[in-house]
Amino acid sequence: MGEGEEVGNKQILLRDFVSGFPKESDMALNRSNTIQLKVPEGSKAVLVKNLYLSCDPYMRSRMRKPDAPSYIPPFTPASVITGYGVAKVLDSGHPDFKEGDLIWGMTGWEEYSLITATEALFKIHYTDVPLSYYTGVLGMPGMTAYAGFYEICSPKKGEYVFVSAASGAVGQLVGQFAKLLGCYVVGSAGTNEKVDLLKNKFGFDEAFNYKDETNLDVALKRYFPEGIDIYFENVGGKMLDAVLLNMRLHGRIAVCGMISQYNLEQPEGLHNLFSIIAKRIRMEGFLVVDYYHLYPKFLDLVRQYIKGGKIVYVEDKAEGLESGPAALIGLFTGKNVGKQVVVVAHE
């Protein structure tokens, strides 16, 4: 294609704000959009071809009317969805980027994107791992696991660690970090297939299917007869309430997400907060954006772990931009096994 050529640019749009459980039909494929494959004269933007898009639970909060507390602005109805992705630079008006560069960061759910917020892009220097890893284990979810576990949980060798949504992009890595440190690690997930993965692929000491448990308190007491030192919270609701009853003295809860609550009109009530006093628990919410200064350190560590076979990583790839809405919604029913990625183009 010639420079500056105008091409078709399929997009996934959010039709309107969503309350309750999101459906595929809340999103739409726009086939009629076009884009010029050149950065406008004088602009410092970059023009990229999107390769991999990341499906992340936090995106649910951007589909919601901006009435609930959130930390990022909502999507714009009838506009393209945005999210983390891996892309290749086709043209650049910014001195830090040039044609052919690979980047990861905030892009659009479309074939090509003109990105003006270049400060949120990371250049990819290492291509000895699959590029899609930069939507997961080497990208935002990986950094989330790293910051949450090492910076918030204050982990020590031998401690008892519980991870919910443990086979997801963040959870699988948290569990492996904890194992590498010498902790006892249990994960919960929502299918037996994921439980198998946790025990047999990711090396968790134990794992259970929370949907098979009628009483989460009893389940946790079975796996943690001496209680939990560290809880890495991804789900919220009833699981958090049960965990609070099972924390050990001076336990720590890193609150990363509460995916079980995102589609409820009114979040479930938590009743066991008094444990925070009785057990002297520290419960701390965090966002990965506060920790990106640690990215180079994280990248060095995790690349070595991956190359040394000390960390394994499972992705669930949906092929084609058109598969994006179903893939995103699948997160909330737990359809994905491992990190959910949408493959827009292979290069």
Add this chain to the structure above:
Amino acid sequence: MGEGEEVGNKQILLRDFVSGFPKESDMALNRSNTIQLKVPEGSKAVLVKNLYLSCDPYMRSRMRKPDAPSYIPPFTPASVITGYGVAKVLDSGHPDFKEGDLIWGMTGWEEYSLITATEALFKIHYTDVPLSYYTGVLGMPGMTAYAGFYEICSPKKGEYVFVSAASGAVGQLVGQFAKLLGCYVVGSAGTNEKVDLLKNKFGFDEAFNYKDETNLDVALKRYFPEGIDIYFENVGGKMLDAVLLNMRLHGRIAVCGMISQYNLEQPEGLHNLFSIIAKRIRMEGFLVVDYYHLYPKFLDLVRQYIKGGKIVYVEDKAEGLESGPAALIGLFTGKNVGKQVVVVAHE
């Protein structure tokens, strides 16, 4: 009276475990008990005459069947209630204590106590303040305010601080510490008299009567249009839920108590925990027992503040051991104005 004389020793007993709201009749005055005013031969105990007894909210949890999470053992039904107090040593089998010493620490709700757990006693060296202060501003509640504010809240000059149950033994001191540091401080309380006290005696910037507010979220937005950096939590329930909606980024919540929940069969549900992520809040429970190593530092600081008139302190004194049950129960209806003390003897 002669050494080793046997004397009458009135006691307050807990009749049986209490569920729901405690009543005076859950306790009983035992007039028939006697005690020998001498430590048994070979014992390392101390025999004390109790002067002041402290009424503290945590005592409610010791009246409950040991089914809920707690950090201290329950009282023994049909036995004397124990708690913090100030007492005078009449006889000692322990080398660290001698007749005439004044102490504060765990004693019994009775005229005289034989204390075997002497490791939990503090010797009183300074009598240039009222002795009853060692049940409050210079004792456990004071240390609680000090540890919670300085060690848990990570306070900085100019921050916005909210204290609930602010006229209580702990709250009044937290607010004054925060003012001395240069914070903006608002307190809540349950009567207009207490609100006046907060504003006109303790120097809070603002105060409000939570019982006059139909919507605590609206009330907090009125006093904290820019949000709350530090919440010193004494009450739990609806107030905590409203505070969560009004925290600022990187806010801190020191969870000291949840008095609104102690008499409920089932604690109220909290719905706004997601704010912990959105606002990156650190919420941390603590118990004063973990911080007693700081007591000498605390004592130096607060004695100087008191002598310099920089900290004021309000007590609510009930006269006579017989008044103990009503005084203790009054805590849960907010009857007390300031720190509730029971005067057993003036010396």
